[in-house]
Amino acid sequence: xxxxxxxxxxxxxxxxxxxxxxxxxxxxxxxxxxxxxxxxxxxxxxxxxxxxxxxxxxxxxxxxxxxxxxxxxxxxxxxxxxxxxxxxxxxxxxxxxxxxxxxxxxxxxxxxxxxxxxxxxxxxxxxxxxxxxxxxxxxxxxxxxxxxxxxxxxxxxxxxxxxxxxxxxxxxxxxxxxxxxxxxxxxxxxxxxxxxxxxxxxxxxxxxxxxxxxxxxxxxxxxxxxxxxxxxxxxxxxxxxxxxxxxxxxxxxxxxxxxxxxxxxxxxxxxxxxxxxxxxxxxxxxxxxxxxxxxxxxxxxxxxxxxxxxxxxxxxxxxxxxxxx
Numbered sequence: 001x002x003x004x005x006x007x008x009x010x011x012x013x014x015x016x017x018x019x020x021x022x023x024x025x026x027x028x029x030x031x032x033x034x035x036x037x038x039x040x041x042x043x044x045x046x047x048x049x050x051x052x053x054x055x056x057x058x059x060x061x062x063x064x065x066x067x068x069x070x071x072x073x074x075x076x077x078x079x080x081x082x083x084x085x086x087x088x089x090x091x092x093x094x095x096x097x098x099x100x101x102x103x104x105x106x107x108x109x110x111x112x113x114x115x116x117x118x119x120x121x122x123x124x125x126x127x128x129x130x131x132x133x134x135x136x137x138x139x140x141x142x143x144x145x146x147x148x149x150x151x152x153x154x155x156x157x158x159x160x161x162x163x164x165x166x167x168x169x170x171x172x173x174x175x176x177x178x179x180x181x182x183x184x185x186x187x188x189x190x191x192x193x194x195x196x197x198x199x200x201x202x203x204x205x206x207x208x209x210x211x212x213x214x215x216x217x218x219x220x221x222x223x224x225x226x227x228x229x230x231x232x233x234x235x236x237x238x239x240x241x242x243x244x245x246x247x248x249x250x251x252x253x254x255x256x257x258x259x260x261x262x263x264x265x266x267x268x269x270x271x272x273x274x275x276x277x278x279x280x281x282x283x284x285x286x287x288x289x290x291x292x293x294x295x296x297x298x299x300x301x302x303x304x305x306x307x308x309x310x311x312x313x314x315x316x317x318x319x320x321x322x323x324x325x
Contacts (some may be wrong), residue, residue: 035162035195037122040230041222042105044199058179060259063276064269066181072211073275077257079180083250085242093151095174097189098130100204100218107230113138122157122164125232132233135166142169149185164193176206176216181276184210198224214278268296 063076083089099106107125112118119137126132131152142154153171157164168189176183187208194201200222205215244250252258263274270289279285 033161034119034159035164037164037193037195037200038109040105040107040225040227041200042225042230043103044221044223046221058177059263060179061257061274062179062263063177063181064263064273064280066177066276067212067214067216067278067281068181068276069211069213072182072208073277074254075211076179076181077260078251078254079182080250080252081180082244083248085244086248086250087239087241087244087246090239090242091237093126093129093131095151095171095183095187096130096133096153096155096168097171097174097176097183097187097204097206097218099124099133099202100220101178102127102130104128104130104234105225105230106200106222107232109232123232125230126152127231127234128237129234135164142167153189162194166191166193176208176211182211183208186210200224214281216281266296268294 060079060081061077063073068076084092094102104127109123110119111121111123113120121137122135124133124135131150133152133155135155135157137157140156142156147154147170149170149172151172151174153168155166155168157166159165166189168191171183171185171187171189173185174183174187175181176187183206187206187210189204189206191202191204194203201219202222203217203219205217206212207215261271263269264271270292273280273285273289
């Protein structure tokens with residue numbers, strides 16, 4: 001009986017070892033494909049620095065490269081930057097796509113399942129103008145269409161080799177560019193998070209059937225910091241009087257936006273190009289302008305205008321370069 005049980009044990013081992021080895025191999029491969037995204041990441045303006053904060057940022061009417069449709073363009077031209085100074089709007093955050101255009105770095109950490117130790121979620125800390133974000137990795141479905149929409153939205157993620165692909169839905173209406181180019185509550189964002197050493201590249205594809213005639217792509221680079229850790233949350237927002245009374249919604253009436261031709265005056269770019277559209281996203285669009293475009297004179301001195309005296313060429317302001325009158 002003892003010999004028979006021993007033989008059975010050996011036979012069982014011979015049968016199950018290949019399966020166990022294969023299982024371990026597959027598990028190991030899956031885990032090795034993942035990348036540790038945790039840490040403090042500082043924003044680096046290796047890309048479109050003029051279009052993001054803390055760079056000069058976009059001019060008030062600077063929509064080239066945005067696939068705005070007619071309705072989205074009309075909505076954008078109503079925007080007055082001073083409306084964000086209204087006391088009831090001072091503390092409104094941006095939607096989570098602000099990761100791709102904001103000045104702050106990212107604090108990222110993972111949440112593990114207590115029994116298996118597997119990562120069930122990645123967390124991205126919030127700051128003054130963006131809500132904290134949770135990326136669910138446990139396969140849960142997105143909520144129904146009429147579920148609560150927030151500025152953080154609802155995000156799920158999956159590893160594709162060593163790149164984390166995320167999908168965000170249920171966002172509140174916000175901006176797709178900081179000069180009032182709108183994003184609706186039907187906006188979705190698919191992003192790819194790729195780490196290369198101490199650099200983290202985030203590429204986002206934003207789709208909005210209400211305001212955009214096609215997908216809009218943005219890319220941002222972050223660098224792992226070795227100093228003090230980035231806070232996982234911003235300080236409390238303080239509502240203060242910034243020159244706009246409570247309840248006021250500052251805006252421009254249709255056809256009355258005073259900044260409509262600002263980019264044209266400074267860069268000689270035609271207004272129809274400045275107003276954006278799907279065709280302005282591609283290099284081929286330059287061929288339509290090459291016969292009529294005139295390169296503006298070089299501006300040797302571009303600086304913040306002081307209290308007294310005009311700038312020699314232009315002024316760097318909150319939304320970028322402001323030409324002389």
